[in-house]
Amino acid sequence: MRSTLSIALTGSGGAGVVTAGRVLLDAATRAGWYGLLRRSSGPQIRGGESAALLRLGAHPVDCLDDHFDVLVALDWGNIERFADEIPLVATSLVLSDPSAGAVPAAIAAKGAQHVALPLRELATAAERAPENMVAAGALCAALGVDAEHVEACIEALLGRKGGDALTAAVRGARAGAAGVPAACADLALPAMATRPAHRWALSGNEAAGLGALRGGVRFVAAYPITPASELLEWLAPRLTGLGGALVQAEDELASINMCLGASYGGVPSLTATSGPGLALMTEGLGLAVAGEIPVVVVDVMRGGPSTGIPTKSEQTDLDIALNGLHGDAPHLVLAPVSVADCAFTTQWAVHLAETLQAPAIVLSDQALGQTRVVTERPADVAFLTRRRVASPDQAEYRRYAAGGDGIAAMAVPGTPGTTYTAEGLEHDERGTPSSSSGHHARQLARRTDKLDRHDYGPWATLVEGDGDTAIVTWGSTCGAVREAAARERARGRAVRVVAPRLLAPARHGEVDGASALERALDGVERVLVVEQSHSRQFHRYLRAWHDLPRQVRCLARPGPLPIAPEEVRAALGDWSQR
Amino acid sequence: MSTVETAITLAPKQYKSDVKPVWCPGCGHFAVLNAMTKAFSALGLPPEQVAVVSGIGCSSRVPAYTSVYGFHGLHGRALAVGTGLKVARPDLTVVVAGGDGDGFSIGGNHFLHACRRNLDMTYVVMDNEVYGMTKGQASPTTAADWSASKLTPGGPGMRPFQPASIAVAAGATFVARCFSGQPNEIARVLVEAVRHPGFSFVQALSPCPTFCPEQKEWKHVVRPFDAEPTDDPAEASRRLQADDGMSTGIVLAARRPSWAPSSGGASASATTIEAIEAEIEA
Numbered sequence: 001m002r003s004t005l006s007i008a009l010t011g012s013g014g015a016g017v018v019t020a021g022r023v024l025l026d027a028a029t030r031a032g033w034y035g036l037l038r039r040s041s042g043p044q045i046r047g048g049e050s051a052a053l054l055r056l057g058a059h060p061v062d063c064l065d066d067h068f069d070v071l072v073a074l075d076w077g078n079i080e081r082f083a084d085e086i087p088l089v090a091t092s093l094v095l096s097d098p099s100a101g102a103v104p105a106a107i108a109a110k111g112a113q114h115v116a117l118p119l120r121e122l123a124t125a126a127e128r129a130p131e132n133m134v135a136a137g138a139l140c141a142a143l144g145v146d147a148e149h150v151e152a153c154i155e156a157l158l159g160r161k162g163g164d165a166l167t168a169a170v171r172g173a174r175a176g177a178a179g180v181p182a183a184c185a186d187l188a189l190p191a192m193a194t195r196p197a198h199r200w201a202l203s204g205n206e207a208a209g210l211g212a213l214r215g216g217v218r219f220v221a222a223y224p225i226t227p228a229s230e231l232l233e234w235l236a237p238r239l240t241g242l243g244g245a246l247v248q249a250e251d252e253l254a255s256i257n258m259c260l261g262a263s264y265g266g267v268p269s270l271t272a273t274s275g276p277g278l279a280l281m282t283e284g285l286g287l288a289v290a291g292e293i294p295v296v297v298v299d300v301m302r303g304g305p306s307t308g309i310p311t312k313s314e315q316t317d318l319d320i321a322l323n324g325l326h327g328d329a330p331h332l333v334l335a336p337v338s339v340a341d342c343a344f345t346t347q348w349a350v351h352l353a354e355t356l357q358a359p360a361i362v363l364s365d366q367a368l369g370q371t372r373v374v375t376e377r378p379a380d381v382a383f384l385t386r387r388r389v390a391s392p393d394q395a396e397y398r399r400y401a402a403g404g405d406g407i408a409a410m411a412v413p414g415t416p417g418t419t420y421t422a423e424g425l426e427h428d429e430r431g432t433p434s435s436s437s438g439h440h441a442r443q444l445a446r447r448t449d450k451l452d453r454h455d456y457g458p459w460a461t462l463v464e465g466d467g468d469t470a471i472v473t474w475g476s477t478c479g480a481v482r483e484a485a486a487r488e489r490a491r492g493r494a495v496r497v498v499a500p501r502l503l504a505p506a507r508h509g510e511v512d513g514a515s516a517l518e519r520a521l522d523g524v525e526r527v528l529v530v531e532q533s534h535s536r537q538f539h540r541y542l543r544a545w546h547d548l549p550r551q552v553r554c555l556a557r558p559g560p561l562p563i564a565p566e567e568v569r570a571a572l573g574d575w576s577q578r
Numbered sequence: 579m580s581t582v583e584t585a586i587t588l589a590p591k592q593y594k595s596d597v598k599p600v601w602c603p604g605c606g607h608f609a610v611l612n613a614m615t616k617a618f619s620a621l622g623l624p625p626e627q628v629a630v631v632s633g634i635g636c637s638s639r640v641p642a643y644t645s646v647y648g649f650h651g652l653h654g655r656a657l658a659v660g661t662g663l664k665v666a667r668p669d670l671t672v673v674v675a676g677g678d679g680d681g682f683s684i685g686g687n688h689f690l691h692a693c694r695r696n697l698d699m700t701y702v703v704m705d706n707e708v709y710g711m712t713k714g715q716a717s718p719t720t721a722a723d724w725s726a727s728k729l730t731p732g733g734p735g736m737r738p739f740q741p742a743s744i745a746v747a748a749g750a751t752f753v754a755r756c757f758s759g760q761p762n763e764i765a766r767v768l769v770e771a772v773r774h775p776g777f778s779f780v781q782a783l784s785p786c787p788t789f790c791p792e793q794k795e796w797k798h799v800v801r802p803f804d805a806e807p808t809d810d811p812a813e814a815s816r817r818l819q820a821d822d823g824m825s826t827g828i829v830l831a832a833r834r835p836s837w838a839p840s841s842g843g844a845s846a847s848a849t850t851i852e853a854i855e856a857e858i859e860a
Contacts, residue, residue, distance in 0.1 A: 029860050201860035210858070213851055219666045236840065241848045245665050245839035249658070250691040257655040261631065261662030264649055265670070269662070287652050374860050413647040413663075413670055416626045421641045421648030432597055432642060433650075 004057030005189055006065040007139060008086045012077030013048045016132030020074070021052025022372075023136040023153050023173070029201060029374045030149035032192025034060045036339065038371040040085055040560075041311050042078065049078040051085065056143070058190055060375050062338050063479030066566040068092055070187065071107070072135050073100070074119065080106045085561060088112040093183060095135075097121075115183040122175045129172030137176025142184040144191060147177060198377045200340070204368035205231035205272075207342035207378070208298050209238070212270045214343070214380055215350025217296070218244030219269040221258035223251055226310040227366040228272040228300040252277040256284030259295045264422050266389075266412035268354055270346075272298040275317045276307065278361070282324045288359035289329040289447060291422045292400070292408065294387060296349045301365035303559050313366035314559030315475050315532040318541060321361045322504055330448045332360035333504035337462050337478040339368050340375040345501055348459060351383040356450055357410060363503075367476040367562060393417030400443060401429035406450030451505045456516075460502040460509060463520045467494025469575050470521055473530040474499050474538055477563050481530050484568035493576050496524060506545035517546050526551040526575050530568055534558040585622030590615040593625060597642045602710075606758030606784030607637050610704050613764035613782075614673070615644065620769050621671075628671045631660040633685060635677040636711050637704035637784070654685030657692040657701065664697045665839070671772060672699040679709045682718040682739045689741075693748035693777055695837040700771045700778045703741065704758075706786035706793065714789035726789065743818040745779040746811050746830055752778035753814060754828040758785065759797045767828060776836055783824070796824070803827040 007024065011017045018039060025037045035056035042048035053068075055061050067087040073079065073096040083106035088094065092112035094103060097119040108114075117138060119131040126134070133154065140150045154169045202210070209231050212220075220239060222232045236246045244267075249255040252273055259269035273281065278299045288295045301317045303309030321333045332352050336345035342364055349360040390397060390409035399420040402408040411418035425433040426440050434440075462478070465485055473481045478499045485495040498520045502508060509516030521527065527549055531538040536556045542548060555563065555571040569576065593615035601607050618628060628646035632638035634653035641648025647670075651659050660674040681689055681703045692701065707724075709715040715729045718739035725733045745753045752774040756764045764782060771778035783800065785793035803821075807828040808814050814830035848854045 199860040200858045202858050206858070210854065213854065219662065221662055238848060238854050240839050241854075242851070243849075247661070247665055247839075250687050253655060254658040254661070254688055254691070257651065257658035258662030258665070260651065261649065261659035261664075262666035263662075264659070265629075265663045265667035267666040269666070283652055284655070291649075291651075377859075411647075413629050413667060414626055416624070419625055419645055419647050421650055423642075423650050424652060425650065433639075 002069070003059065003190070004055055004061055004065060005143065005187060006068045006070070007054045007056070008068045008071045009052040009074065009135065010071065010079060010082055010086070011049065011074030011132070013050065015074040016130060017050050017052050017074060019157065020132040020136040021054055022157055023133070023150065024054055024139055025056070025372065025374065026153040026156065026201070027140050027145045027150045028056045028143065029199070030152065030195070031145045032195040033057060033189060034374045036061055036371055036373045038064060038367065040082065042081055049081060051082050053085070056189060058192060060373070063483055063565065064562055066564040070095060070139070071112070072096070072117065072139065074132055074135060075100050076104050079104055083107060095181070113183065115181050117181055118179070122179045123172060126171040126175035127168070129168050129175055131172070133169040133172030134176035137173030138180050140173070141177035141180045142187040144188040147174070199374055200377050201372065201374045203230065203370060203372045204336070204339040204342040204364055205300065205370065206234050207340055208272070208346040208362065208364055208369070209234045211343040211346030212296070212350060213238060213242065215347040216268045216354070217270045217350055218242065219259065219262035219267045220271060221247040221249045221255045221262070221269070222271045222273065223249050223255050223277060225274045225277050227302055227369050228274050228298065231272045231298060231300065231369065252280040253284065256281040256295070256297070260284060260288055260291070260293050263293050263295050264413070268294065268350055270296040270298065270350065272300065274300050274302050274310070275304045275320070278317060278320060279324070282320070285331060285359045285361070286325045286327060286329050287424045289325065289331055290424050290426070292357040292410070292447070293422060294353040294357050296346070296353050296360045296362060298346060298362045298364055300369040301363060309560055311366070312560030313476065313532070313562070315365060315477065316537060316558070317363060318503070318533070318537040321363055322541060328444055330451050330505060331358050332356070332451065332502070333363065334360060334502055335363040335475040335500070336368060337475070337499050337501055339371050339373040340378045342368055343378045344381065347381070351385070354387040355385045356454060357387065357407060358451060363475055365476050390415065390418045398429040399431045400427060402446060402450070405453065406446045452508060454508070456502055456508055460500065461516050461520045462497070462499040462501055464497040465489065465495055467496050468523060468525045469494070469572065470496040470498050470524040470526070471528045471530055471568065472498045472542065474503065477530050477532055480563045480565045481568055484565040487565060487569060488572070488576055495576070503541070506541070515546055521549065525549050527553070528568070528571055528575070529554045529556070530563060530571070531556050532559050532563060586624050587622060588619055588625070590619040593618045593645050595643055595645050599643055600639055601636060602788045604787035605636070606706060606786070607640070607704050609758040609761040610637070610702065610764060610782050610784055611640055611643055613761045613768055614640070614702070616761070616765040617768035617772065618646070620765065621772055623671055627669070628673065629663055631663065631672065631674045632656050633676045633680040634711070635680045635709070637675060637677040638680055640675045654680055655688065656680065657685060657688040660699055661692060661695065661697060664699050668698070673702065673772070674699060675702045675704070678703060678705040678707060678719045678741070679717040682741060686718070690744070690748045693745050693750040693779065696749060696751055696777045696834055697836050698775055700768070700780065702768070702780045702782060704782050704784040705741065706784050706790060708786050708789045710786050710789055740818070740823070741781050742779070742829060743815060746814045746818060749834070750779045751776035751830070751832045751834050752828070753830040754779070755781045755783065756826050757783045757796065757800045759800070760826070763826065770828060770831070774831060776834060799824045800826050803829060807831045809833070
């Protein structure tokens with residue numbers, strides 16, 4: 001019996017694909033399984049085609065599988081736009097309603113088995129129940145999920161819509177369960193003995209929002225942008241509940257500067273955006289560097305450049321996040337290593353920005369942000385250090401003077417005897433504007449050193465496994481890489497996975513001239529770099545900042561197609577035979 | 579939005595720092611700075627309860643010349659910084675200051691939306707119709723035929739921006755114009771502006787003797803508005819439309835609620851992180 005099952009649901013806009021996917025994920029969760037739900041949609045606001053891509057299993061899953069076991073087409077509208085995102089094999093089942101037409105060539109060419117699922121007929125017989133719920137009911141029954149779980153999920157999801165919609169949905173699910181095609185007999189997942197406790201169901205965007213709140217963020221200013229808006233929509237009411245505030249700004253230039261104003265006022269602040277917004281914010285981030293004002297930007301990356309592919313994922317804001325600020329502008333760049341890790345990494349980013357009085361960019365992406373996972377409850381790390389605040393009534397307060405660690409005490413407005421001007425011009429230790437070479441050199445050195453010398457603890461680099469072959473990756477591709485490595489280990493081959501959670505400052509944690517990343521690669525002879533970027537941004541970053549072993553391969557390709565575990569194994573090629 | 583009203587007694591000069599302004603002799607901004615400190619003194623504001631926020635330009639240097647909290651940020655973004663600060667710290671008196679290029683060109687969008695939001699803060703624009711710091715280019719308020727700049731040899735060729743009219747149209751609830759040659763009047767207007775519960779916009783005509791020596795004539799042209807302040811935005815608009823831009827005084831003093839963080843939403847009832855986390859439990 002398989003340990004995970006992958007299901008793709010597709011249909012045109014309004015067909016209810018994502019709702020059916022949610023019912024499936026939530027019902028499977030109630031039955032004790034883990035899983036993830038990834039959304040893929042076209043550019044239309046409403047009426048566009050969409051796909052719900054699920055993977056369910058007896059253990060937590062962090063990436064989509066290499067292929068789908070089942071494709072359920074609610075209809076065939078614009079399926080060609082998704083065909084390459086839904087790999088199928090000979091054993092895969094394609095479930096569709098014959099009355100919706102023949103299986104289109106783009107799907108038929110994949111050689112899977114076609115199974116008739118008469119959605120329209122079943123829905124009509126169930127007093128015009130919604131077809132998406134018929135499909136969800138059929139799939140849940142095929143997996144072996146009890147009807148009570150399915151109906152509880154439908155009620156939780158659709159209860160707000162009111163009685164008629166809810167009862168019609170339940171009728172649909174029951175009709176689907178009664179009409180499961182015989183060909184679906186071996187889709188059942190192994191039953192879970194007990195439902196695991198303390199599991200969370202959340203998207204990467206929600207996790208990042210939670211991390212922000214855990215880190216103490218109480219002010220957010222932001223401008224709507226796909227695929228980051230949900231993070232902001234999740235935060236808005238919760239911030240209010242916690243006594244904070246979210247301002248919808250007039251543009252991203254305002255967002256970042258509002259955050260700087262609030263942070264200057266002593267309130268930890270954050271904004272979320274995507275590539276186009278990050279581009280507009282870079283000048284503000286430079287001000288945060290020069291004025292030493294803590295701020296966090298969560299960049300939920302999408303295909304670029306320009307407006308690019310707003311609804312789909314790519315890891316291509318790494319260059320601008322690392323190098324997009326003008327001047328010598330040391331700052332923090334972090335990346336979560338999984339959907340659930342968006343919570344920790346964002347919380348850590350807030351902590352670091354506050355402690356080091358510097359801007360931090362968190363590089364999430366659409367694949368992390370809009371994927372919903374069922375996972376173990378992420379740990380809440382109690383960080384001890386906070387923003388260093390100036391004590392009141394100093395005879396001669398110097399905002400930009402610091403001791404050995406390079407971190408100066410920051411006065412909070414309202415405090416008597418420490419008034420100063422936060423300054424974006426180069427300045428002396430008091431903050432008075434200065435164009436002198438000495439002041440420039442000293443302030444630059446301090447702003448660099450305070451980041452380089454900080455002890456980032458055990459979180460800066462994810463290292464799993466050992467051996468002399470390593471896969472080095474970052475961000476959302478970590479899921480597929482970790483699964484590929486696990487499959488290699490299951491075959492008795494040692495593989496190390498190295499993923500920096502802290503990308504900048506790149507040379508942090510140096511010991512005897514070796515960076516933290518170089519030390520993580522100690523004893524490694526061969527490195528496979530995996531990333532979702534046509535121009536190999538991560539590979540170039542590694543080459544620019546770190547000494548790598550002589551043998552380096554690169555699996556790099558643009559979004560939006562996710563990198564699958566078997567592709568990573570294939571890229572290892574003959575290295576994995578050693 | 580209630581600012582701290584702990585009246586203390588400090589002389590205007592105690593609101594000044596020891597930093598020497600970069601301004602040219604005869605610059606109108608000296609008078610605006612003096613009026614600002616005079617107003618802080620008259621209001622009895624503790625220096626630590628005041629923040630002066632600015633962008634970039636000659637007049638935007640003003641925070642460092644005061645002894646209150648200051649923020650000298652990016653070109654055009656002062657109102658955004660002030661907005662974030664005021665929302666996060668409603669207890670502070672926030673005064674945003676800058677020039678016509680900073681506020682109406684590169685920062686024009688923030689000007690419109692700050693008027694709309696109507697937060698309880700004051701925006702002082704020292705308007706000299708020129709970019710001084712970059713050595714004399716046309717600004718949004720420059721006359722269409724002003725040909726002294728090599729960048730626009732025949733003049734900017736556009737109708738000048740009408741700051742006070744636009745402030746009224748965009749929703750500012752306090753709008754005034756004054757002239758640097760009348761420092762006591764500026765101080766009086768600033769006191770009213772800071773006291774006004776909402777967004778107060780003060781256009782201070784402030785001549786640039788270096789790049790616009792012709793502005794020395796302003797002192798012969800300015801005169802008070804011939805009507806008392808109105809609380810009706812439509813009436814204020816009519817007066818401003820009919821004006822040549824050289825009448826001074828408070829035009830509009832109206833009441834309208836300030837923007838406040840929304841209190842709606844399904845989850846606003848969760849008042850602790852633990853309650854929020856409980857919602858996430860699968």
